[in-house]
Amino acid sequence: MEPPETTSTVTLRVNGVQHSLDLDHRTTVLDALREHLGLTGAKKGCDHAQCGACTVLVDGRRTNSCLLLAVAHDGAEVTTVEGLAEGDALHPLQAAFLERDGFQCGYCTPGQLCSALGMIAEAGAGAPSLVTPPAEAALSPAPVPLSPEEIRERMSGNLCRCGAYGNIVAAIEDVTR
């Protein structure tokens, strides 16, 4: 009997560019980005989807890329922190993080930025959170206003050990207000 195949050709469209990669079936989307495409913006903080540093957008939704096997995401559209700016022009969230000092060591920052982007879209599509008042949630799919409490709740999957939370929330508010 032939040994089972352990690699596959996987196509990922990353920040608008198509890549065809021969990947080990154990390779995660995060490692495909970091080790195979040299896109080291998305970080590996815990490798267990507990810290959020690896957050990227996959087909428009924020996702912990350390838990996604690349082979299961053939054809996916991925947006990483490297894809947020337009040339030299920072994305408004990036500019706000810079101005508000929404980071210190910077290791959680790419995940915070991608998570914020995904979160703003989720709230815009009317997805309620734990702290959304029931009356407001009942209006779904009307957009949920992003109060600071909503932002904190929805961003809680992204840890920051430097403790920049207050500045991150202020930065996101600068963009959503």
Added chain:
Amino acid sequence: MSTPGPVRLEGREKVTGTARYAAEHMPPGMAYAWPVPAAVPRGRVVAIDAGAALAEPGAVAVLTHENAPRLKETDDGALLVLQNDRVPHRGWYVALAVAETPEAARAMAAAVRVSYAPEEHDVVLTPGHPRLFAPDVVNPGIPGSRERGDFDSAYASAPVRVDATYTMRALHNHPMEPHATTARWEDGRLVAYDSCQGANAVQEALAGLFGMDKERITVVAEHVGGGFGCKGTPRPQVVLAAMAARHTSRPVRLVLPRAQLAAIVGHRAPLVQRVRLGAGEDGEITALAHEVTTQTSTVREFVEQAAAPSRAMYVSPNSRTTHRVVALDVPSPSWMRAPGEAPGMFALECAMDELAYAAGVDPVELRVRNDSAAEPDSGKPYSSRHLVECLREGARRFGWDTRDPRPRSRAEGRLLVGTGAASSCYPVFHMPSSAEVHVTEAGRYRVRINATDIGTGARTVVAVIAAEALGVALDRVAIEIGSSDLPAAWLAGGSGGTGSWGWAVHKACRALIEMVEGRGGTVPPGGLTATADTTGDIPSDPPHAMASFGAQFAEVTVDTDTGEVRVRRLLGVFAAGRILNARTARSQFIGGMTMGVGMALLEGSTMDPRFGDFAERDLASYHVPTHADIHGIEAHWIDETDPVLNPMGSKGIGEIGIVGTAAAVANAVHHATGVRVRDLPITPEKLLGGGTGAG
């Protein structure tokens, strides 16, 4: 409105994802390593069968104590990895798998078969442990025990007394970037990209371990994803990566898995602290004892100096401050943000709150009454000390004067509301550093110094200091930091980075100005370069005591149904010398306070007595604060002019923010509920059935 002060010089790289950290360098031909931790808490490795591991596709090598390069002796036994068959604690590395890919390395590590001869282990700290001893010296080289006056008599005769014991479990630093190294050997030279708080310390350690000149070693730490002490000195990853690179003749990258950090990179040891305060009816302290019991490992001695702040904070004519420690079969403890002060001030500042209630004196007023112009233990006057001003300004901003001091006096529905205060302090450290400043004919400046930016804003503040010393705009100054090839400098630790680096940079800038003036104000076509070294400038026994002080105020709610504590407001006021960059300084203060909220309410790790292992090894089980835990944090400061400190007039700010937070929160919990929780973290079960009305 944003805080003024320049934005981080490397900020754009960090928000665009182009800043490269230690594991993001990929030299050609690089292999990946994955460690194998010991699966027994104490014993010997009898045999290692690497056969199955080496049969994995992509396998390169398995390093064990039988084939790994030999290392020279060092003071830090935690770095002597793969040198013998001893297992001093569970999680100690016994092998290292190296493969072509990260996936293969991980699979190899899982396939390494290790046989052990286990031995009886002892991992539980108890206050009466028979092997406790009184160390001569505790971190960072201060006396383990101090006595002044006659504590026993003064305490016995004091009209107001507090005798309380405070406990806390182990704490873990958990920076977001795990410890990582990419190492390569080239023509007998070693280059290591390492996630560390100071490349010079790593370079020197590697030189010693590998028996080579340090000039043949380059350690680069350009961007570091947090440290909080656990990257202060070299950690095993850099040694293992260098060994594996030598063994395989290839560049090797090693990133420590998150779940292995607790056993390998250091932690704040569990502590039992007994504090006794004797005071007059007016609350003035006549007797103070702070007795600390803690643990270290059998690998290296590290004793958390938790009694140290009691030597500095308050008048105490009769004082006893002691440490006792036992070496257990546990991972080696190490520095964690504000070692000594953070846990010690939790105990002292809770005891001060208890004294305030016992004496019937307002807690803020009690601290004011016990302020001391000189450091009580040394008798040296402080170069500047504005604790009272911080307490008063904090009380004013917080609205302390409207507080009803009676516990359980405020309720909002099922929430009990309380407020608490605590003082903060952190000593000033200066360490010798060197720097170089170059000016071009066109009037552009380049500062070179091996400072390390672990998130503090070091790069930016070094530029601010240089621009100010040179009298030029910030954008005329370029900064090079984060490499041992640069002029050697102190590491990012002990809140001593800015003072130590800034001193050297300032001196070099002044020297450069003199050189230019000596040439009639002209710069030749090749430019001019000035260097400076502060080794001779920093007094070894300064006539003054030097420290930062602060005050923190917390408002908490306690849910009477669930016992859950939430911090609603947290306000800090600090007197920390001249603030050099308001924007990044504020982030340092609130960052420390945020970690303090974790210490108060969330963080704590349990030693499993049977398996000899920390039970909480990852970020799902070891809880650090999240976005939802943190709101209403404010940091302010008092402008402090202190010409004694250093040419900038600055004190350290990286650690003081975490000092006092846990006490302010615990005191607020007491005010809310009437329950005195003396064991951190303050989790719901400690309040349920304890008088909150919940059950």
